[in-house]
Amino acid sequence: MRVLAGDIGGTKTLLQIAECRAGRCRAVRTQRFDSGSHDSLSSIIREFLKGEKNKSLKAACFGIAGPIRETAKGQSVKVTNLPWEIHGRELKRRFKLSRLALINDFQAIGYGIEALGKRDLAVLHKGKAVKHGPRAVIGAGTGLGQGILVWNRDHYVPIATEGGHANFAPTNDMQIELMRYLLKTAGRTSWELVLSGHGLVRLYGFLKERGAAPESATVAQAMQTGDPAAAITRAALEQNDPLANQTLDLFVDIYGAQAGNLALTAGATGGVYIAGGIAPKIISRLSDGRFMQAFRNKGKMSPYVEAVPVQVVTRPEVGLVGAVMAATRFG
Numbered sequence: 001m002r003v004l005a006g007d008i009g010g011t012k013t014l015l016q017i018a019e020c021r022a023g024r025c026r027a028v029r030t031q032r033f034d035s036g037s038h039d040s041l042s043s044i045i046r047e048f049l050k051g052e053k054n055k056s057l058k059a060a061c062f063g064i065a066g067p068i069r070e071t072a073k074g075q076s077v078k079v080t081n082l083p084w085e086i087h088g089r090e091l092k093r094r095f096k097l098s099r100l101a102l103i104n105d106f107q108a109i110g111y112g113i114e115a116l117g118k119r120d121l122a123v124l125h126k127g128k129a130v131k132h133g134p135r136a137v138i139g140a141g142t143g144l145g146q147g148i149l150v151w152n153r154d155h156y157v158p159i160a161t162e163g164g165h166a167n168f169a170p171t172n173d174m175q176i177e178l179m180r181y182l183l184k185t186a187g188r189t190s191w192e193l194v195l196s197g198h199g200l201v202r203l204y205g206f207l208k209e210r211g212a213a214p215e216s217a218t219v220a221q222a223m224q225t226g227d228p229a230a231a232i233t234r235a236a237l238e239q240n241d242p243l244a245n246q247t248l249d250l251f252v253d254i255y256g257a258q259a260g261n262l263a264l265t266a267g268a269t270g271g272v273y274i275a276g277g278i279a280p281k282i283i284s285r286l287s288d289g290r291f292m293q294a295f296r297n298k299g300k301m302s303p304y305v306e307a308v309p310v311q312v313v314t315r316p317e318v319g320l321v322g323a324v325m326a327a328t329r330f331g
Contacts, residue, residue, distance in 0.1 A: 004060040005323035010081030010142035061327035063108025106147035110158020112322030120315035127309035133269030139276025144192040197229040213242035256294030
């Protein structure tokens with residue numbers, strides 16, 4: 001069976017045609033698109049399928065960064081960080097697909113996690129996983145995604161959440177100042193406002209305003225001429241820039257704390273997986289102990305989270321792998 005799968009985010013869209021037999025899938029063709037350069041998912045699919053001679057696509061599944069709505073008119077989603085409205089029935093009709101499903105991008109990552117091997121994961125904390133225990137996945141990138149995986153008979157079923165938009169909770173005096181800064185500059189607090197690419201830039205601005213360290217003219221210029229979050233990360237990891245270093249430390253502190261919160265909320269005795277585009281790029285900072293210190297700082301529940309395994313997903317196309325798997329199940 002041939003399936004069409006997609007991983008649709010605010011920054012990039014990955015599409016793939018895969019050949020699946022007896023529960024195993026092989027990628028036939030994969031292509032990356034800049035999401036912001038297109039006005040709709042339909043236009044990207046049209047471009048991807050242009051010249052595709054084989055009309056035997058049986059099913060499609062798209063993992064999309066946004067909450068999926070289920071109504072009498074079918075599935076639809078407003079992409080959180082793009083001006084796109086996607087309707088399942090419309091895509092199904094336009095591209096003459098017999099079956100099509102829209103799922104949240106972290107549902108897709110949840111499906112993909114089951115297909116990962118040891119080389120696709122970096123262990124932050126070994127812990128002691130409970131067999132078939134609930135799992136949790138969290139990932140900072142363009143936004144902040146979170147999901148829960150629950151065992152059902154012979155596989156994990158991923159459940160999407162919008163926990164990234166829940167209110168941020170400070171853990172020390174400086175983070176209380178940050179909370180006030182968010183209220184002043186953004187009008188509210190949320191985890192995504194600090195744990196994302198734009199969140200990293202916001203933390204930099206907060207520390208700069210606070211006078212934590214002088215701003216480097218070189219870093220300021222790099223932020224203006226390129227991706228500001230990437231410029232901050234490079235300045236911290238490669239140039240040992242004081243302000244960028246403090247920014248990344250604060251980011252890791254908050255990331256670890258919220259990953260630990262999610263472990264408690266989900267009862268994630270089966271493990272916590274750190275996905276998203278940012279984690280693999282800052283793996284040296286995530287693995288130096290700071291992240292896990294914040295993760296474990298849960299008072300009476302510290303022994304509980306101490307037992308939870310924590311791993312970083314280093315395979316960037318995990319969401320696409322999951323969308324392929326979901327297409328075969330829904331198909």
